[in-house]
Every structure is written in C-alpha cells, then in structure tokens.
Amino acid sequence: MRFERRDHPSALLTVLAPVGAVLAALLVAGVLIAIAGANPLRAYGLILKGAFGSRLGLSEMLTRATPLILTGLAAAVAFRARLWNIGGEGQFYLGALGVTAFAMVPAVAALPGPVAVVLCLMAGAVAGMVLLLVPLALRLRFGVDEVVTTLLLNFVAVLFVSLMIEGAMKDPLAFGWPQSVPVPDAAVLPKLMARTRLHIGLLIALAMAVLVWWLQARTVFGIRARAAGLNPRAAAFAGVPLGRTLVMVACLSGGLAGLAGAIEVMGVKGYVTTDLSPNYGYSGIVIAMLANLNPLGVIAAAVFSAVMFVGADSMSRALSIPSYIADVTVALSLLTMLVAIFLAQYRIRR
Amino acid sequence: MTRVLELTGITKRFGALAANEDVSLHLDRGEIVALLGENGAGKTTLMSILFGHYTADSGLVKVEGRELPPGRSRAAIQAGVGMVHQHFALAPNLTVLDNVMTGTERLWSPRSARAAGRAKLVALSERFGLRVDPDALVADLSVGECQRVEILKALYNDARILILDEPTAVLTAQEAEGLFATLRQMTAEGLSLIFISHKLHEVMSASDRVVVLRRGRVVAERRTAETSRAELAELMVGRKVERPARPPATPGKVLLEGVDLSLAGHGGASLHGVSFRLRAGETLGVIGVSGNGQTTLAGLVSGLYPPDAGELLVDGQAVRVFDVPHAIAAGIGRIPEDRNAEGTIGDMSTWENTVLERIWSPRFSRRGMVRRGAARRATEEIIRDYDVRGASVDGRIRLLSGGNMQKLILGRVLDAGPDILVAAQPSRGLDEGAIAGVHERLLEARGRGAGVLLISEDLDEVIGLSDRICAIVGGRLSPAIPADRADARMLGLMMAGDWSAAEQMERADAV
Numbered sequence: 001m002r003f004e005r006r007d008h009p010s011a012l013l014t015v016l017a018p019v020g021a022v023l024a025a026l027l028v029a030g031v032l033i034a035i036a037g038a039n040p041l042r043a044y045g046l047i048l049k050g051a052f053g054s055r056l057g058l059s060e061m062l063t064r065a066t067p068l069i070l071t072g073l074a075a076a077v078a079f080r081a082r083l084w085n086i087g088g089e090g091q092f093y094l095g096a097l098g099v100t101a102f103a104m105v106p107a108v109a110a111l112p113g114p115v116a117v118v119l120c121l122m123a124g125a126v127a128g129m130v131l132l133l134v135p136l137a138l139r140l141r142f143g144v145d146e147v148v149t150t151l152l153l154n155f156v157a158v159l160f161v162s163l164m165i166e167g168a169m170k171d172p173l174a175f176g177w178p179q180s181v182p183v184p185d186a187a188v189l190p191k192l193m194a195r196t197r198l199h200i201g202l203l204i205a206l207a208m209a210v211l212v213w214w215l216q217a218r219t220v221f222g223i224r225a226r227a228a229g230l231n232p233r234a235a236a237f238a239g240v241p242l243g244r245t246l247v248m249v250a251c252l253s254g255g256l257a258g259l260a261g262a263i264e265v266m267g268v269k270g271y272v273t274t275d276l277s278p279n280y281g282y283s284g285i286v287i288a289m290l291a292n293l294n295p296l297g298v299i300a301a302a303v304f305s306a307v308m309f310v311g312a313d314s315m316s317r318a319l320s321i322p323s324y325i326a327d328v329t330v331a332l333s334l335l336t337m338l339v340a341i342f343l344a345q346y347r348i349r350r
Numbered sequence: 351m352t353r354v355l356e357l358t359g360i361t362k363r364f365g366a367l368a369a370n371e372d373v374s375l376h377l378d379r380g381e382i383v384a385l386l387g388e389n390g391a392g393k394t395t396l397m398s399i400l401f402g403h404y405t406a407d408s409g410l411v412k413v414e415g416r417e418l419p420p421g422r423s424r425a426a427i428q429a430g431v432g433m434v435h436q437h438f439a440l441a442p443n444l445t446v447l448d449n450v451m452t453g454t455e456r457l458w459s460p461r462s463a464r465a466a467g468r469a470k471l472v473a474l475s476e477r478f479g480l481r482v483d484p485d486a487l488v489a490d491l492s493v494g495e496c497q498r499v500e501i502l503k504a505l506y507n508d509a510r511i512l513i514l515d516e517p518t519a520v521l522t523a524q525e526a527e528g529l530f531a532t533l534r535q536m537t538a539e540g541l542s543l544i545f546i547s548h549k550l551h552e553v554m555s556a557s558d559r560v561v562v563l564r565r566g567r568v569v570a571e572r573r574t575a576e577t578s579r580a581e582l583a584e585l586m587v588g589r590k591v592e593r594p595a596r597p598p599a600t601p602g603k604v605l606l607e608g609v610d611l612s613l614a615g616h617g618g619a620s621l622h623g624v625s626f627r628l629r630a631g632e633t634l635g636v637i638g639v640s641g642n643g644q645t646t647l648a649g650l651v652s653g654l655y656p657p658d659a660g661e662l663l664v665d666g667q668a669v670r671v672f673d674v675p676h677a678i679a680a681g682i683g684r685i686p687e688d689r690n691a692e693g694t695i696g697d698m699s700t701w702e703n704t705v706l707e708r709i710w711s712p713r714f715s716r717r718g719m720v721r722r723g724a725a726r727r728a729t730e731e732i733i734r735d736y737d738v739r740g741a742s743v744d745g746r747i748r749l750l751s752g753g754n755m756q757k758l759i760l761g762r763v764l765d766a767g768p769d770i771l772v773a774a775q776p777s778r779g780l781d782e783g784a785i786a787g788v789h790e791r792l793l794e795a796r797g798r799g800a801g802v803l804l805i806s807e808d809l810d811e812v813i814g815l816s817d818r819i820c821a822i823v824g825g826r827l828s829p830a831i832p833a834d835r836a837d838a839r840m841l842g843l844m845m846a847g848d849w850s851a852a853e854q855m856e857r858a859d860a861v
Contacts, residue, residue: 218722220715223702231695236654237686238707239674 017340018290018297022304024340025333029325038319050314051307057314059196063268065306067092067277069205070260071284072291072298073212074128078253080216080293082229083246087135087150088257089281090157091128095258096265096272097161098127099187100169100180109184116186121204121262128258129251131157136250140243154281162274171271180272189267199267208256212295215252225249257281286334292341305330352379353415354542355400355431355511360409362395369395370406371566377511382533382543384557384574386550386586388781390751392566393546397513401433402426413511432504436515438496442489447471449488450503467506474505479535494525501532512536514545518552519779523639523809530556548586548781550579562586587783594790597797599817602630604666605801606682606770611650611660615825618645623660624827626820628770633792633802634830635816637809638845643825644805645687648774651803652684653677664770675710683768683795685759687775687805689752693759696748701729703747704762728765736761736791753784760791771795771802777811789815809841823847829856 030040051061071088078085085091102108102123108116135149162178165171169180189199216222227235228245236242260280265272287305291297312326355377362370369392377383387393398404400411405421412418413429440449451467471484480498488496497517504512514533518526533543533556547553553560554574562570562585570585606628613621621643628634638644649655651662656672663669664680677684684707686692694703705714705725714725726743733741736757741750750758756776763771773792777785792815796802805822806812812819813833820830821844828849831840835855844852 218720219718220709220720221718223698223706223709223720227695227698227702227706230697231691234692234695235706237652237674237684237692239653239678239710240706241673 013344014292017344018292018301018337021290021337021340022333024336025329028332029329032328033321033325036321038321043315043319043321046315046318047308047311050311055193056196057310059193059198061303061306061310062202063197063199064310065302066202066205066267067260067264067280068283068287068302068305069209069299070256070263071280072287072302073208073295074253074257074260075284075288076291076293076295076298077212077216077256078249079288080229081225081246081249083136083249083253084147085132085150085250085253086147086285087132087153087281088284089277089279090150090154091131091254091257092261092277092281093157093161094131095124095128095261096276097164097180098258099124099262099265100183100272103183103187104169104181109186111186113186117189117266120183120187120266121259124262125255125259128256128261129254132250132254133247136246140246158274161272165272165274178273182271183266187266188270189263197268201263201267204263206299208259209295209299212252216295221245221248257284283330286330289334290337304333353377354379354413356412357396357400358410358412360396360399361407362399362404363407368566370399373409373563373566373568375561375568377542377544379542380537380540381559382537382545382557384553384560385544385546385563386548386553386560386582387563388548388586388783391563393563394515396563397433397515397544397546400426401431401513427507430508430510432507432509432512434497434500434504434512434514434517436519438500440488440496440499443487445485445487446482446499447484449499450506454507471502471506474502477539478505479532494521494528497521497529510541512541512543514543516546518547518549526552550582550782553582554579564588583782593786593814594793596793596815599632599796601632601817602799604628605630605664606651606803607663609661609663611657611662613646613650613655613657615643615646616649616655619643620825621646621650622825624825626827626830628801628803630769630801631796631799632817633796633804633815635812635819635833636803636805636822636827637812637819637841638807638822640807642822644774644822646825647822648687648772648805651682651772653682674707678707678766681769683763683766683771685763685771685773685776687778689755689759694747694755697746699744700733700741700747700758701726701743704729704732704758707762708766732758732761732765753780753787756780756784756788760788764791764795769800771800772805773802774805775807776804777808809838821845828852831855
C-alpha cells in the first residue's frame with residue numbers, strides 16, 4: 001500500500017474531511033460510552049439537548065465557545081505562517097492579567113463605558129503579544145525553537161499570575177482566596193442575553209474570525225505570511241521581509257490569545273484566578289487543527305468543542321457517565337481529523 | 351550475447367495519463383543502454399516499474415529469463431538489479447561502510463560482520479576503480495563521491511544490472527567524464543547498465559545503444575554508432591529543434607557595474623573583489639564549476655544581500671538599499687537558480703506565485719489590499735503570452751512541469767520589461783525543447799536592449815548566448831573575453847583559474 005499526493009484535492013473533500021473526522025470520533029467514543037453502560041445514541045442525544053435544548057444550555061455553550069474561537073484563531077494564524085505558537089495558554093493568562101492590571105489604573109474606571117472597554121481589550125491583547133514576541137525574537141536572533149519556548153512560557157505565565165494575585169494585585173476582600181481585584185464596572189462587557197453569562201465577547205470573537213479571514217485572503221500581509229510559512233527561501237527571493245512578517249503574525253496570534261483572556265475576565269469572571277482557563281489555550285491548538293487552519297472553520301470547530309463540553313456535563317448527570325467523555329471525544333476528533341486531512345490530500349494505492 | 355533483462359509490453363496509467371504505453375526494452379550482458387527522453391516522457395516511471403516501486407497495469411519484467419513479481423523491490427534486488435537514484439539515499443551521519451552495509455544484514459543478528467563487509471567493499475572499489483574511504487563520513491564527501499558510494503551500495507548487493515537515473519545531473523563535467531570511464535570498466539567486468547538521460551552529448555559518448563521514449567512510448571531504437579545528435583534530438587522532441595542563433599550585439603551604455611564587490615557567502619562560496627560591466631543589448635556569460643560563488647553573485651545582484659565591500663552601480667548610480675523590491679524597481683529582472691526551492695512556492699496558486707515579487711506595486715495592491723482582479727488578469731496574460739501549458743490561474747504551481755514553471759518565471763520577470771536580466775542556470779534540468787524556448791526569450795530581451803547577466807554551468811549555453819564570457823573561480827571573476835574568440839580550451843583554462851590568456855586578450859584590446 002502506498003500514498004500518492006492528489007494533484008487537485010477537491011473542494012468537496014476538503015469540506016467533508018472534518019465532518020467525517022468528527023463522525024468517526026463520535027463513533028469511537030460511542031464504543032466507550034457503551035462500555036460504560038449507556039446507550040451511545042441516547043448519550044449523544046442528551047449532549048445535544050444539553051447544549052441546545054434550553055436557553056441556559058445554549059447560552060452556556062456559546063459562552064464557552066467564545067474564548068475557544070479566539071484561541072483557535074490565535075493558533076490558526078500562527079500555524080499558517082509555520083510559527084508554532086504552543087503558548088496560547090500563557091498568552092491567555094497574560095491577557096487576563098494585563099486587562100486587570102490596566103483596569104486598576106483609577107482613571108480607567110472614570111472613562112465612558114465603550115472607551116474603557118476598548119482600551120481594556122487592547123491592553124489584554126498587547127499583553128498576549130508581548131509574551132509571544134519574546135520567543136519569536138529568540139527564534140529570529142538565535143534560532144531557538146519556538147515550540148519549546150512558547151510551551152514552557154505557559155508555566156511561567158501561570159506562575160507569574162499566581163505571584164501577582166497573591167501579592168500586588170490580590171483582592172483584599174476575597175477572604176484570603178488567591179484572586180485579583182475585580183475589574184471596575186466600566187470594563188465589564190455588556191450581556192448578550194439577560195440572566196445568562198453570555199456577553200458581547202461572542203460578537204467580538206466572530207468579528208475577529210471574519211477579520212482574520214479577510215487579512216489572510218485579501219491582504220498583502222496575508223499572502224506574505226503564507227508564503228513565508230510555506231517556503232521561506234522562495235519568499236525571501238520574492239522580497240517578502242521574513243522577520244517583519246513573522247513579527248506581525250506573532251502580534252496577531254499573541255494578541256488574539258491575549259484578547260481571549262481579557263474577554264473572559266471582562267465578560268464572565270470579573271477577576272483573575274489561576275483556574276480561569278480550562279486549557280483554553282491548548283484547546284485552541286486542537287480547534288485550529290480541526291478547522292484545517294481556516295479562520296471561519298475555527299468558529300465551527302470551537303462550537304463543536306463547546307457543545308461536547310457543555311453537553312457532556314448535563315449528559316453525565318442524567319446517565320452517570322463521567323463527563324470526561326467530552327475530553328475523550330474532542331481528543332479523538334483531533335486524531336481522526338489529522339487522518340482525514342491526510343486522506344483528503346493523498347490517495348491510497350495498492 | 352546473453353539477454354539479461356527484458357521488459358515486454360509495459361503499460362502504466364496515472365488517471366488519464368499514460369505514463370508508459372506498451373513499452374518493450376531489452377538489455378544484453380556487458381551493454382550500456384541509454385534511455386533517452388524529455389522530462390515527462392516516462393523514463394523514470396519505466397525504471398520504477400522495473401525496480402518494483404510501481405506496479406505496471408500490464409506487461410512483464412524478466413531478469414535473466416525469470417519473471418519478476420510486480421511491485422516487489424526486494425525481489426528485484428535479489429535478482430541482481432541495482433538502482434542509483436538521482437537524489438542520493440545516503441545517511442550523512444554514517445560512514446561509507448555503514449551506508450553500504452545498511453539493509454544487508456538481518457536486524458536481529460547478534461553481531462555485525464563488519465570485517466567481512468569492509469573486505470568486500472574494498473575489493474569492489476578496487477575492482478571497479480571506485481575509490482572511496484570506507485571510514486569517511488558521508489557528510490564530508492563531495493557529490494561525485496556520494497554517487498560512487500551509491501554505485502558501490504548496488505554492487506555490494508551483487509547487482510549485475512545497474513540502473514542509473516540521470517547520473518550526471520549533479521556532477522560537474524569532469525566528474526561526469528570520470529563516471530563514464532567507470533561505467534565502461536563495469537561493463538568490461540560483465541555488468542549491464544541502463545542510464546536515464548535527456549542530455550544528448552552524454553548519450554552519444556557513453557552508450558552502446560539508445561532507446562528513445564516520447565510520451566510514454568518507445569519511438570526509436572538506434573545503435574549509438576549509427577546515429578547522430580541531431581537525429582536523436584529530433585526523435586526525442588518529435589520535431590526538429592534548433593537552439594536559436596545569436597544575432598550580432600549592439601552594445602549600448604553600461605547598465606550594471608560591479609566595482610570590487612566582496613561578500614561572505616550566505617551558505618555558498620564567498621565573493622572576493624568582483625568587478626564587471628554589463629552593457630545594454632549584450633549578454634555577459636559567467637561560466638564556472640558549481641560552488642565557485644555563482645549563487646552568491648546572483649543573490650547579490652538580485653537584491654538578496656548587500657555586499658560587504660565594493661559598489662554595485664545600476665545605470666551609473668550606486669545602489670544604496672539592497673533589497674528585492676528596490677532591485678525590481680530599479681529594473682532588475684531575476685531568474686532564480688532553483689525553480690522549486692527559490693523561484694516558486696509549490697503550494698500557492700499560479701497567480702500568487704506570479705505577482706508575489708511585485709505585490710507591493712500599485713498595480714497589484716492598494717493600501718495593503720491585494721488587487722486580485724488585476725493580479726489574475728496579469729497571470730492569465732502571462733500564461734497565454736508565454737505559452738505556459740497546464741497552468742490554471744488558481745491551480746497550485748507545483749503541478750507544472752519544470753519547463754512550464756520556467757516559462758511562467760520568465761513571463762513574470764519579462765512582463766515587467768526589465769533593463770537588466772539576471773539569469774542563473776536558466777535551463778538547468780530542462781529538456782531540449784524547453785531550453786530552446788528559454789534561450790529565445792533571453793535573446794529577445796537582449797534584442798530589445800536589456801543587458802543579460804547569464805550565470806550558467808552549461809558551456810554550450812554560455813557560448814551560444816553570450817557576447818562576452820568570463821569565468822568565476824573561487825569567488826573571483828576573470829576578465830571577460832569576446833565570445834567569438836573563445837574556444838573550449840581557452841574556457842577550460844579560465845575555469846581552472848588560468849587567466850593569463852584572457853588578461854592578454856584584454857590588454858591587447860585596450861591598446
């Protein structure tokens with residue numbers, strides 16, 4: 001058996017690949033559910049019902065999808081340019097910390113609402129950018145592999161958050177819990193649905209997905225970033241400024257991850273803790289891969305992931321199947337997606 | 351004559367494309383058969399079937415009278431067929447001996463029979479005159495030595511039939527001569543050889559018999575002694591090809607001048623005090639054995655790196671900013687040395703590859719946004735005007751053949767109407783028909799008054815196209831001599847670093 005590269009991967013196949021991958025993952029996870037003693041179809045029905053069946057479920061699912069869209073975009077833009085940013089988690093936390101620190105400046109609370117919100121979002125994005133520019137500088141200057149540095153900086157970032165919320169930014173009214181002072185009301189994102197946690201961060205995330213798509217498909221920066229990723233030598237020959245292009249990619253990628261953290265603080269939690277993120281940064285990598293690095297596909301992949309996690313919670317209450325099945329399914333779908341992407345590009349010959 | 355190899359009625363299709371159509375071929379003991387054909391004629395496919403990499407749709411392969419099971423490389427090796435690939439399959443971090451012995455021993459055998467292996471390798475290398483140090487690291491070997499190791503590897507597996515896929519593609523002229531001498535010696539020892547090539551002169555000098563493939567079919571078979579280059583060229587291409595002749599030059603003002611340029615090599619050889627002048631309407635040829643600074647010189651003039659010392663003058667003005675957009679804006683058109691690694695981005699579309707180097711110009715972008723309509727129209731025009739076959743505006747460029755890819759590169763460069771054209775190895779790896787097309791374009795550019803800096807290792811090409819010729823040796827550039835006074839001996843001396851005759855000629859002209 002051998003693999004031959006397809007000359008023209010068909011558009012249909014490119015769309016069907018992720019769908020097939022998700023179905024295959026659900027099939028395998030279904031076996032696990034059956035082993036755990038429940039009817040897989042019923043379990044999946046309950047997952048869907050949990051995520052879509054009620055106003056609360058739907059709003060929770062979308063609330064969960066919001067940061068995932070942003071961290072997914074962060075990974076997708078970086079990977080497109082072959083900048084292996086594994087540090088979304090750290091950038092997420094630094095974005096969260098950045099916005100909180102910025103909001104502690106007394107003048108911010110006095111600003112009119114929209115101005116304060118925009119400035120705060122930017123502060124979070126900048127904090128995320130900075131954390132990615134450091135490993136990029138090391139790569140450009142000394143050839144240090146960014147996979148290692150961005151990954152390890154995640155732990156540095158979380159410990160730094162821990163340091164700050166136990167110290168300089170500790171909330172004196174939190175009964176000794178390690179959490180930061182809350183952001184002022186002026187910096188809180190308006191709700192999208194009354195009496196739920198869903199906030200306008202979702203719209204920001206969707207807008208970002210469209211913006212990233214537009215940047216990649218329609219701008220000089222987009223073409224150059226892709227060229228730099230696919231063949232740096234040819235890109236340099238064609239006059240693409242490699243360093244400058246990668247810096248811009250890093251600003252976008254780190255900025256998006258930082259924005260995710262800022263939005264999570266401003267829209268959901270109101271303050272920073274070290275358990276702010278259930279691995280949103282790492283999940284972003286999975287989502288980007290599931291979306292085949294397509295910014296609009298990221299939305300679908302993030303929603304899929306959010307449905308699994310939110311739905312699995314309510315399903316596990318009804319069927320007493322551990323909600324870890326959501327982790328398993330999402331992880332499986334990453335594996336099946338990698339196979340599907342491969343099969344969409346190659347054909348099998350005997 | 352014993353027949354050692356027989357291919358009968360081989361047919362292989364990839365989709366609608368018939369790569370091989372009813373191909374039959376035989377090889378006798380002690381014979382060298384050249385398999386001649388243009389790129390894409392089906393030579394490599396045929397040999398891959400013989401060697402078991404592909405399975406034929408129909409047809410038989412017989413080695414020494416016994417049929418080979420299809421699709422089994424190991425069976426081919428055991429039957430005594432060895433293949434030397436164009437791209438070496440050697441591990442650079444292992445020694446020659448390790449590389450040769452890899453795969454010949456069982457994985458779980460408790461100890462390696464290195465002493466016996468070494469004795470066999472040394473005996474083989476003496477018998478065939480393939481001298482190489484068994485303990486040298488492959489990473490330290492030259493390309494020619496690597497090829498020797500590849501051949502030894504096949505011989506070590508007791509190959510009696512050897513297939514060489516474009517064996518000279520990576521060799522210098524001298525190394526190629528040496529290789530052919532070795533091949534002769536091997537046939538004298540009873541081996542039989544097939545070598546794949548699209549170069550007429552080496553087919554003529556090294557083979558006993560020529561089989562010509564065109565579009566997957568055998569179109570002719572000739573005894574080498576009874577044919578000629580011209581006949582083979584015609585058979586291979588299917589029509590008469592003649593490289594275009596060079597009309598007399600009408601040199602104008604100096605367009606490009608290098609003054610004492612020095613540059614530490616970026617991964618290649620360095621330049622030391624290089625000076626040259628390129629006038630409008632002339633072609634300056636730079637010959638030399640690869641690795642003498644050609645890449646660095648081309649990169650410098652192409653705007654990839656600034657010189658460490660010296661000046662480059664375009665139109666009399668010293669260049670201050672060395673980057674690609676400035677070079678292009680100054681009217682320098684650049685044909686890169688390596689189409690695939692440097693000239694194109696395989697997974698991007700044809701239109702993106704066409705406009706990428708000029709994407710900053712107002713024609714193709716405005717305020718950071720790509721003018722896709724204009725870019726696609728320009729690409730369509732280039733595909734049409736330069737006869738780029740098989741290209742679609744949105745298709746990935748990796749699907750193009752080498753010749754068509756080069757046509758597209760020529761198109762995107764010449765479309766801008768450059769005053770100066772830097773052509774680095776413009777016909778490397780192309781077949782006769784495509785080469786003639788490239789040469790025609792280069793002469794056309796010169797005809798309309800552009801200065802062409804032609805950097806090439808192909809002596810015929812440089813002699814055929816250039817008005818003046820200089821040699822690059824160890825990063826230094828010889829004086830340029832008029833092409834009509836250059837002969838092979840003189841150029842050979844220049845390439846070897848003996849410039850006294852060239853200097854004399856230059857002094858005589860100055861007087």
